[in-house]
Amino acid sequence: MTTTPTDAAPRPWDADVLGVLMAPFTGTALPPWIGEALDAGLASVILFGHNTPDPATTRALSRAVHARSEDCIVAIDEEGGDVTRIQSATGSSLPTAWALGEVDDIELTRHAGHALGDVLAACDVDLDLAPVLDVSTDPANPVIGTRAYSDDPDRVAAHARAFATGLIEAGLGTCAKHFPGHGATSTDSHTALPRIDLDRAEFERDHLAPFRIVPWLDAVMTAHVLVPALGEGPASISPWARPLLDRAAGGTFRGLLITDALDMAAVARDPGYGEAAVRALESGADLLCLGTSIRRDDEQMVREAHDAILAAVDTGRLGREALHARAVRTREHCRGLRTRRRFVPARDLTEVLARAEQLGAAAAARAVRSRDARLGLGPTAVLDLRARANHASGARSEQLIQALRDRRVRADVPDYPEQIDADAQVVAITRLPRSNPEEGERLAVLLRRRPDAIVVHVGVPDAAPDHRHLVLAHGAGRTMMRAAVDLLLDGKP
Structure with missing residues (x-):
């Protein structure tokens, strides 16, 4: 009507x-x-x-x-x-x-x-x-x-x-x-x-x-x-x-x-x-x-x-x-x-932009959490497993890739999953792996091939997968991704 x-x-x-x-x-x-x-x-x-x-x-x-x-x-x-x-x-x-x-x-x-x-x-x-x-x-x-x-x-x-x-x-x-x-x-x-x-x-x-x-x-x-x-x-x-x-x-x-x-x-x-x-x-x-x-x-x-x-x-x-x-x-x-x-x-x-940058970085560093997740400076394959778009914010996997590159990590997006270099470190992004069947299946396939992969989870903690190598980033924006990368590389944000 x-x-x-x-x-x-x-x-x-x-x-x-x-x-x-x-x-x-x-x-x-x-x-x-x-x-x-x-x-x-x-x-x-x-x-x-x-x-x-x-x-x-x-x-x-x-x-x-x-x-x-x-x-x-x-x-x-x-x-x-x-x-x-x-x-x-x-x-x-x-x-x-x-x-x-x-x-x-x-x-x-x-x-x-x-x-x-x-x-x-x-x-x-x-x-x-x-x-x-x-x-x-x-x-x-x-x-x-x-x-x-x-x-x-x-x-x-x-x-x-x-x-x-x-x-x-x-x-x-x-x-x-x-x-x-x-x-x-x-x-x-x-x-x-x-x-x-x-x-x-x-x-x-x-x-x-x-x-x-x-x-x-x-x-x-x-x-x-x-x-x-x-x-x-x-x-x-x-x-x-x-x-x-x-x-x-x-x-x-x-x-x-x-x-x-x-x-x-x-x-x-x-x-x-x-x-x-x-x-x-x-x-x-x-x-x-x-x-x-x-x-x-x-x-x-x-x-x-x-x-x-x-x-x-x-x-x-x-x-x-x-x-x-x-x-x-x-x-x-x-x-x-x-x-x-x-x-x-x-x-x-x-x-004020500089002030927001400073405050945001400090806040994000206090928020991110990790479990048995460390990266070196070697080549890294980044896989965005998210299957459902977030219409309010969009999905920006490039934020994680850019954060890695800013820290001199050679980060690339392979043709998933066949083209992952066997010597590359693997980082995967998830948001709804438990509730979205497609995202969950993508993660399961990856972890069967690469159980050493690090999962950077950008959703709420209760939606995170039960995986040994995990980062809880509490969001996918630039500031949260930079804090997550600092934690992965340095063991501290």
Whole structure:
């Protein structure tokens, strides 16, 4: 079902509709159509990796948005670790959330949030879609995993609040995600609609509990998840979610409710992209994250959501006065975030990148763990056994290869598995070997041939294989891979 007109010419931009949209666009410069939408009152834009090949380009693009519309907030999905946009070409300077939870040093986590906030502020970004409040209780989870701080709700809450504190200290807006919790499922909402069949008491105790910190944050992002014990339909587009959030926050949350990306298959397939936008507003969302325009027509993508909402207004399904009030409230929040961003002076970009690099390396070194795993400087074959893509972060085996080469190890990727040199050391990367049959079989075949292979596991520890030569890297990003290589070569990070 869709409420989007399919044959009609594009309608003029409507200020009330634009006031509830977080829109993507393609490229590293503002296309004319997004400039027109900014002039007409677009509340927010969101940047993805294709917009932000490096921090300097990100800064120029953010400044161009603000020059066109002073109060439009520039948002980015930047968690550090495996999920990075602003350092998508090189990998993040910072560790994963799980690594920070593993170290369990609250002040370190706050400093990490501040370091990331300093980088984003130097790039003139206003809102970071972080921290992650998911509790990663299912080791087979293909999309959360090490993006979570822990499988313990109290540890998640403590570290998420510390990280958010650091972001706020740097002048950034914060957004907790993914409400009411995406950690207890083995389905990725980028590809299908997850269903969590826990009873209400267990879900609230283990997954809803961290969201008690949201009164201190600026926004909450809803997840595309089914939790039948809580209500009918996906949380992001169903009316049960907002009252539950109010109750979890003790009735004191006054921030923005933002949807997860509406182009994700969990809702884009059924009920459909335009219909999902309308249902999200009916369910109390303030700002609709439309998703990424990569491999799509960016203007058409935004217009489809815009026109679907406008059609719902035309039919009376959405009241014009209510929509106008929502847009006014959302813009007030956006102005507040922009005021905070301007109030806290941004530091020099080169300086803050260097600081993040230093802090991230020290944190990662404290987090990585190994068991009977040592490498020499001889030729090394690196095999990426991961079979399932992580849609949130991508799979970057080159980070491990580059880390090895930076330490003067001749690391290559052989044609697996027949072409492995008998004299080469073997390092394999795993993430979900226990739950993904293809990955598990690849690992089993390799270990039959080379039982001396070292496994660098980049998922959560409970998903790691039972193997004698093992490194728990707690993530696959650049900083975690460098720490893992230091541990392999030196016996210490």
